[in-house]
Amino acid sequence: MAHLSEAFRLSGKDYLREWRISGSFIVALAAVLGPMMVLFGLKFGVIGSMVDELVHDPRNREVLSQGSGRYDLPWIEKMAQRPDVAFIVPRTRRIAADMQLASKVSNKIINVELIPSGAGDPLLEGLGALPSGANQIVLSELAAQKLMVKSGDTIDGSIARMFRGKAERQHLDLKVVVVAPAALFNREAAFVAVDLLQAVEDFRDGHRVASLGWDGVEAPGERIYPGFRLYAKTLDDVAALQKEMIAQGFQVRTRAEDIAVVKDMDRNLTLVFWVIAVIGLAGFALSLGASLLANVDRKRRELSVLRLVGFHTGDIILFPVLQSVFTGLVGWFLASGIFFGVSFVINKLFADQLAEGQSVCRLLPEHFIVALVLTIAAAVIAAMLGGLRASRIEPSEGLRDI
């Protein structure tokens, strides 16, 4: 142990004594590693926020049925059980899925589209409330503004039909449970429970709606839905779901292509980054290795003296290796400093275009650790040749050089 600690101490003293040479290698390393960390930080930050946006916006996980299909309840329920499906509700016919809304405080009467919703709807997740039953409604921000209402207010909803030759209109008191912000949905619309949508459709079709006391003929047989709203569990499930449903003959639309573009970009930029990183680090390792080799020749006499006083072969190998590790450690530290400075400036520049907490250039703690491990590995490999050369110094050879 005395040998190791002495080798550590002496190589450190030598390193400090030659601070000009040591310093220029530290700076050379930081000049390679610093920009590399900034580059990776940019890639990680930009692609990271794009992926974040994709993940956090549930619309990217939506699988939209298109045109008019024929889906029955068992099929909908079967889909709801799938592990790659987060949420599914059936849709009624679009032509029958609207309603006139009026409030006491506004003189405007608006016609809104009704969108089926229910427990677990990812789009309304986080709003704190979901519509259930026939007397609750979630208004889009645009609709709420026109009606001049807020959550908790009660509004009047009405639907009309021609039945047995005469016009009929039914009114419902609807409680606004929450208002969905425009960022989520930017048309005049209302989210309602499937029950209400079905009642509206039944009424329009002239069918009897027993639960609301609306008269009409008995509805024939099983209900067939023309479409649905479906959200995949994760982004990665979207493409597969789309592929499978198209294969089954269903017409669906997703944002799978947008997702694929971001993922491709991530993969390609990662590849480009690694090519640059490997070239940069290899170049640095080569120049450090050559210098350490020259160092060993230059310090031949000193190393011979150390062998003369009894240092072992292994201790002598440690000298260039330890000094190389010092360079790697301090260079990495300096590079991290460069990264923090540059990323601070970059993030400041882009601050206006970013949401709170987002950054264009950022790294995770594990990225710093990976950078350190790679740097130390490159440094140790670079020092090996010098170490080998040092180990071959015969004490008697170098002693009388001068």
Added chain:
Amino acid sequence: MENSTEALVARPTDKVLIYHLRDVVRTREAEGTAFRLRVPSLQIAMGEKIALIGHSGCGKSTLLDMLAFILQPTESGAFRFRPERTDDPIDIAAYWDKSRQNRLGDLRKKYIGYVMQTGGLVPYLSVRDNMSLSRNLLQMPNNDMAVEELASHLGIRRHLDKFPSALSTGERQRVAIGRALAHRPSIVIADEPTASLDPIAAEKIMNLFIELVDELNITVIVASHAWRHIKKLGLRQLSHRTQRTSDGKLTETVVTG
């Protein structure tokens, strides 16, 4: 010249042979000429003070390097080292044969001090650290003032925290002597320790060196090309002669003692 086995028997039994060499040869060939150092027999007793006098290039350094285990003999009939009176002799030739360089390094670390012709100091260590080099490797205590006392004897105490580059040649040689003695080795080998100094400084430092070695009861082997003042110090001289073959291709030095 004496026969080694007879000599061994003839010596008093209380004498311990720190070195016992028989038929040790080191050959060096370069550009058609060869140089050979031959030691038919060499015995150095513990506590002896030995001088090796001769002009430069006669093979003094070669012999000293072999005695310090930093140069491998080309051939050796016997090469034994016995640094401790109570221990059995160590077979150095066997260590060389098995390439046990680290083991040889350990012996050097513990038992040998080496003073070179010029400095041989480590430039990035202070005088104190240079003098403590072997002591630290041997994990000897740093708080017993041994280095300070030695530095005082050598007249370099005020330089302890300086670096070698700040010292004169004479002061550096004093540091080198200090380093060779600081860990209380069994033997000190000095290769022309004063050759780079002016005659007055050289004599002063040599006197000081021998005085210290005497005081610490350390065996010493000094190589020098100046016999004049070595003689006054009462050192035993090893006899040697150098001859060249008629074709001039081989120079051979034979050392005995």
